[in-house]
Amino acid sequence: MKIPYExxxxxxxxxxxxxxxxxxxxxxxxxxxxxxxxCFMDNAQLKPDVGGMNxxxxxxxxxxxxxxFKYAFAADPQYKQNLISVLxxxxxxxxxxxxxxxxxxxxxxxxxxxxxxxxxIFFLPVIIATGPVYNIINGNIATTGADSGAQFSTLxxxxxxxxxxxxxxxxxxxxxxxxxxNSVVTNIFGLxxxxxxxILIFLAALxxxxxxxxxxASMEGATAWEYFWKITLPYVSPMIxxxxxYTVIDSFTKTDNLVMARVLDKQLDWDYAFAAAMxxxxxxxxxxxxxIIVMIINxxxxxxxx
Amino acid sequence: MxxxxxxxxxxFTLEEIMAEAEAKRAARRTADPEAPAVTTAPAVTTAPAxxxxxxxxxxxxPPVSRPTTQTTAHIIPIxxxxxxEPQAVPDPQAEPEPDTAQPVEPVPDSTSxxxxxxxxxxxxxxxSLSDPDHPVSDHIPxxxxxxxxxxxxxxxxxxxxxxxxxxxxNMNKQEIAYLRRKQIFEKCWPVFRFLILFGLGFVILTPLxxxxxxxxxxxxxxxxxxxxxxxxxxxxxxxxxxxxxMGLTHTxxxxxxxxxxxxxxxxxxxVVTCAITGYGFARFKxxxxxxxxxxVVLMILVPTQIIxxxxxxxxxxxxxxxxxxxxNMLVMYLPALTANGIRAGLMIFIFRQFFRGLPKELExxxxxxxxxxxKTFVKVMVPNAASSFLTVFLFxxxxxxxxxxxxxSFFTNTKTISLVLKNLDGILNIEIFNNANANISAREKxxxxxxxxxxxxxxxxxxxxxxxxxxxxxxxxxxxxx
Numbered sequence: 001m002k003i004p005y006e007x008x009x010x011x012x013x014x015x016x017x018x019x020x021x022x023x024x025x026x027x028x029x030x031x032x033x034x035x036x037x038x039c040f041m042d043n044a045q046l047k048p049d050v051g052g053m054n055x056x057x058x059x060x061x062x063x064x065x066x067x068x069f070k071y072a073f074a075a076d077p078q079y080k081q082n083l084i085s086v087l088x089x090x091x092x093x094x095x096x097x098x099x100x101x102x103x104x105x106x107x108x109x110x111x112x113x114x115x116x117x118x119x120x121i122f123f124l125p126v127i128i129a130t131g132p133v134y135n136i137i138n139g140n141i142a143t144t145g146a147d148s149g150a151q152f153s154t155l156x157x158x159x160x161x162x163x164x165x166x167x168x169x170x171x172x173x174x175x176x177x178x179x180x181x182n183s184v185v186t187n188i189f190g191l192x193x194x195x196x197x198x199i200l201i202f203l204a205a206l207x208x209x210x211x212x213x214x215x216x217a218s219m220e221g222a223t224a225w226e227y228f229w230k231i232t233l234p235y236v237s238p239m240i241x242x243x244x245x246y247t248v249i250d251s252f253t254k255t256d257n258l259v260m261a262r263v264l265d266k267q268l269d270w271d272y273a274f275a276a277a278m279x280x281x282x283x284x285x286x287x288x289x290x291x292i293i294v295m296i297i298n299x300x301x302x303x304x305x306x
Numbered sequence: 307m308x309x310x311x312x313x314x315x316x317x318f319t320l321e322e323i324m325a326e327a328e329a330k331r332a333a334r335r336t337a338d339p340e341a342p343a344v345t346t347a348p349a350v351t352t353a354p355a356x357x358x359x360x361x362x363x364x365x366x367x368p369p370v371s372r373p374t375t376q377t378t379a380h381i382i383p384i385x386x387x388x389x390x391e392p393q394a395v396p397d398p399q400a401e402p403e404p405d406t407a408q409p410v411e412p413v414p415d416s417t418s419x420x421x422x423x424x425x426x427x428x429x430x431x432x433x434s435l436s437d438p439d440h441p442v443s444d445h446i447p448x449x450x451x452x453x454x455x456x457x458x459x460x461x462x463x464x465x466x467x468x469x470x471x472x473x474x475x476n477m478n479k480q481e482i483a484y485l486r487r488k489q490i491f492e493k494c495w496p497v498f499r500f501l502i503l504f505g506l507g508f509v510i511l512t513p514l515x516x517x518x519x520x521x522x523x524x525x526x527x528x529x530x531x532x533x534x535x536x537x538x539x540x541x542x543x544x545x546x547x548x549x550x551x552m553g554l555t556h557t558x559x560x561x562x563x564x565x566x567x568x569x570x571x572x573x574x575x576x577v578v579t580c581a582i583t584g585y586g587f588a589r590f591k592x593x594x595x596x597x598x599x600x601x602v603v604l605m606i607l608v609p610t611q612i613i614x615x616x617x618x619x620x621x622x623x624x625x626x627x628x629x630x631x632x633x634n635m636l637v638m639y640l641p642a643l644t645a646n647g648i649r650a651g652l653m654i655f656i657f658r659q660f661f662r663g664l665p666k667e668l669e670x671x672x673x674x675x676x677x678x679x680x681k682t683f684v685k686v687m688v689p690n691a692a693s694s695f696l697t698v699f700l701f702x703x704x705x706x707x708x709x710x711x712x713x714x715s716f717f718t719n720t721k722t723i724s725l726v727l728k729n730l731d732g733i734l735n736i737e738i739f740n741n742a743n744a745n746i747s748a749r750e751k752x753x754x755x756x757x758x759x760x761x762x763x764x765x766x767x768x769x770x771x772x773x774x775x776x777x778x779x780x781x782x783x784x785x786x787x788x
Contacts, residue, residue: 006591008589009590010592010593011589012590012593012679012680013380013427013586013589013590013591013592014586014592015586015679015680016371016582016583016586016587016590016679016683017582017583017586017587017598019579019582019583019643019644019645019725020579020580020582020583020586020644020645020646020654021598022644023640023643023644023645023646024601024605024644024646025540025639025648026620027599027617027620027640027642027646028608028613028646029601030616030620031613031616031617031620032604032612032613032616032617033614033615034610034613034619036614036616038615038616047364051633073560082563093321104506105504107499107502111498112499116774118503119509120770120774121507121511122506123774124505124511124514124770125362125510126704127704127708127767127769127770128513128708128766130765131707131709131725131727131762132724132727132728133513133708133762133763134513134712136514136727136730136755136758136759137513137517137756137759138513140516140520140752140755140756141512141513141516143748161621167607168476186495186778188509189509189512192506192509192510193510193764207556209323211603221484223487223488223491224491233657243719245545249607249609253608253610254612258739260609263611264611267615272615275615276612276615277486279609279611279612280612283608283612283751284607293572
């Protein structure tokens with residue numbers, strides 16, 4: 001009772017997070033540091049024994065501690081290719097997912113008959129897409145080739161997009177652009193299925209837009225288009241950032257991600273040092289890119305408070 | 307009686323009249339959108355008003371009118387101090403001339419105006435006399451109104467249609483164009499919206515329909531090229547075989563029971579511990595809080611794959627090598643009990659955001675009444691966070707149900723549903739296709755695989771169907787935003 005109030009409160013704070021703190025040190029921080037150590041080790045130092053691995057720490061680091069990284073980027077036949085293709089893929093799909101989910105969220109936020117039903121359908125991927133079901137179904141659908149989902153996208157892919165591009169005269173200008181459009185349109189299935197959470201988050205943000213803003217805009221005679229750019233976008237911009245990070249992390253941690261698949265392969269080969277090096281360099285690259293983009297986006301974000 | 311009378315008299319004070327006029331205007335405003343539907347013709351006839359009509363407008367008419375094209379460009383100032391508008395807003399005070407029916411922008415209209423002028427010059431005076439008060443539509447809030455009495459010319463004794471027509475006449479070109487665009491948009495948009503939602507909903511539902519269609523058919527149907535969606539031979543045989551193969555009928559090591567035990571137990575532990583942690587981060591100030599919260603964010607960012615190997619050896623040599631926890635359910639329970647389970651970082655984050663949003667007075671009151679902080683949390687904060695708890699709990703169940711990476715890393719014999727599903731191909735090969743006369747092609751196997759998928763997601767689908775509202779509406783209140 002002699003402890004001053006502020007001090008006591010801060011002690012209570014430690015009390016509340018102590019459970020988590022213990023768990024984090026045990027199950028998160030120590031393994032994290034250990035795996036960071038792995039990637040500087042020689043493979044010979046990392047002998048798997050009966051109890052899993054022999055422990056190594058940073059002071060065990062040998063002379064050539066960059067070997068694994070050098071090997072990953074210079075010698076490994078797949079790593080660099082996979083890395084580039086995954087990064088390219090992420091760079092392509094992330095904006096698509098963001099735009100798409102914002103679009104759908106705006107639609108689902110409007111008043112119309114059967115809105116509850118439509119929402120239920122669009123959130124369905126949230127409960128299914130994280131599991132193995134998605135991969136199996138996706139593979140099976142591709143195998144049978146008899147489903148209309150594929151036909152649906154084939155329709156777009158072969159005829160309409162090409163013709164549209166031809167019509168616009170883009171065909172001659174850039175083959176790359178048409179490739180991009182094609183790849184996006186072909187992957188409508190993946191796009192829709194990986195934007196469940198994002199739609200949810202955007203929808204939540206949209207519902208936080210004050211009614212007064214909407215009223216004032218309609219008083220001033222704003223069209224829906226202007227309303228979107230001047231009201232909706234500023235208000236949801238913090239969530240665009242959140243969704244961006246979520247999308248990148250999501251695609252980054254997927255197990256069907258090529259780089260991650262390669263890492264897991266190497267782990268199965270007992271090549272832990274190399275696997276850790278690949279995983280960490282991938283993680284570092286993604287984090288640096290995300291950091292830069294977050295800083296850029298932050299410039300354009302509108303925060304209502306502060 | 308006197309008291310009754312005096313308010314009657316007071317009605318003629320300026321305020322009362324203003325209020326009445328305001329109400330009428332509001333009533334008309336609701337009818338506004340229908341305006342262009344009734345009359346579209348005046349679009350041409352009103353054009354001349356611009357050049358000569360303003361002179362006849364009584365100077366009393368306040369210069370409230372602004373062209374819509376300009377006003378719409380300045381919606382942002384509504385958001386307080388968001389972006390000070392650099393563009394020149396046509397300030398009502400700054401404009402001395404009362405004749406601002408179409409003030410600044412001469413726009414391309416100027417070319418067409420003369421001809422329209424000549425066509426209907428008589429139109430202009432009538433218009434200005436009939437309603438000098440409304441050179442523009444009244445969705446612009448007009449302030450002080452000395453001429454409120456003019457309201458009666460429009461509002462009363464006229465059909466809605468008539469009133470609209472007159473008002474349409476008084477609008478300038480841009481306003482009519484605006485209304486027309488709005489009307490066309492409102493007509494077309496539902497159709498497009500339906501098409502978009504239908505198409506995308508179809509893409510989402512395709513896998514479900516695929517599962518339903520393939521899970522209940524004979525495998526022979528797969529070789530019939532005429533069958534795509536509707537099976538010819540409906541059967542439950544495949545379902546039963548798959549259920550048996552997945553071990554759902556076993557008494558020991560039943561994947562379904564394992565999953566339920568893990569799932570519900572871990573979810574409850576995790577939600578409770580994450581809520582406590584989130585509350586600690588939200589409401590207490592202590593040294594290193596930002597640093598520790600940085601670790602929470604790191605937990606969200608770092609993929610499990612990176613730490614799985616060291617984690618394996620931790621579990622294998624638990625308590626300094628005395629206990630082997632591999633293939634024990636504790637490998638899931640221990641992290642969940644310490645707020646480090648699957649996606650725990652995200653859950654702590656959600657709870658922290660939510661508790662930050664609750665009013666501080668709640669706990670202050672509890673503290674004053676002598677509650678300790680933990681009792682305050684349990685008795686005051688938790689009941690207020692019920693919907694948030696439910697949402698996070700549901701997500702946690704889904705994530706545990708769908709997880710197979712953690713399970714496959716740390717379990718060797720213990721089976722869970724998603725683990726079985728992941729290896730379903732191999733399991734089926736051993737259990738069903740292992741005899742010589744079962745001549746099953748890869749294409750036919752799909753039937754069993756789809757049946758397995760359907761079985762494994764059915765509980766989640768039922769849960770989703772029952773608690774759909776909490777999934778979709780709960781997250782909006784759960785404080786993920788803000």
